Amino acid sequence: MANLVSTIAFFWTMVDQHLENKDFSGEEKILLKDRLIPGFYLSFVAEKEKDKVRKELIQQQSAELLSIIGQHDGLISGINPEKTASLIQSAKECAQFFQRSSSCVKGRNAQLSLRHHGIHRLSDSHLQAQTVIHNVHIKREDNTTPALRFFEAEHGNLLEHLLNNMDYPPRPRNRLAMAA
Structure with a gap:
């Protein structure tokens, strides 16, 4: 009480x-x-x-x-x-x-449940990446993201941000040369 x-x-x-x-x-x-x-x-x-x-x-x-x-x-x-x-x-x-505590995270939990069903343990970095993708990249039919609806403010494009701020991955190792 x-x-x-x-x-x-x-x-x-x-x-x-x-x-x-x-x-x-x-x-x-x-x-x-x-x-x-x-x-x-x-x-x-x-x-x-x-x-x-x-x-x-x-x-x-x-x-x-x-x-x-x-x-x-x-x-x-x-x-x-x-x-x-x-x-x-x-x-x-x-x-x-004043909302029911689960209502604001119901969609996110459903997404995690789907992903977690096939994989028994998701790493913390994988969970964080999934959260960012869910909040900033996935859009409804009305072309809004959860972050846009929550903060009522526009945000940048996730893909453009990643391309501008991340280094390209290194070339893969040559497995044939290592086997010899």
Whole structure:
């Protein structure tokens, strides 16, 4: 129970730090904490839920919390569109702070499991190389890499970086001359 309390305290500390860096009023921060962040969090949870009945219940709760976005006479209606977009973006970012621990590494673990299935022991350097390839080189259909999605910043081409920074390997030994 203490670990759960610590996790929740850490989450709200992260949210407070994130909101301190934004120029939101006190009312807007309350709106974020009470309605928008929980609403978007439930929306993210509903996407991952496999049980249809629970998924529908979670989506209904999320829609109820986020209903203030579309209301013309609601809490958010008096805020200008740029500020509203900023509030929504911040709420989504804060909702992403609190994730199931395995969700962010599930794809990576699946890749390692596939590679490890045929080879019983991968060296540390091989694991590091596989991690770099997974994070920087492998792309989804939308042409994004895990590093791009995580850091929200472009990175250089892995192959070009290797060609510019690595020496060519030495010529292989002549095995016929050594055998004689």
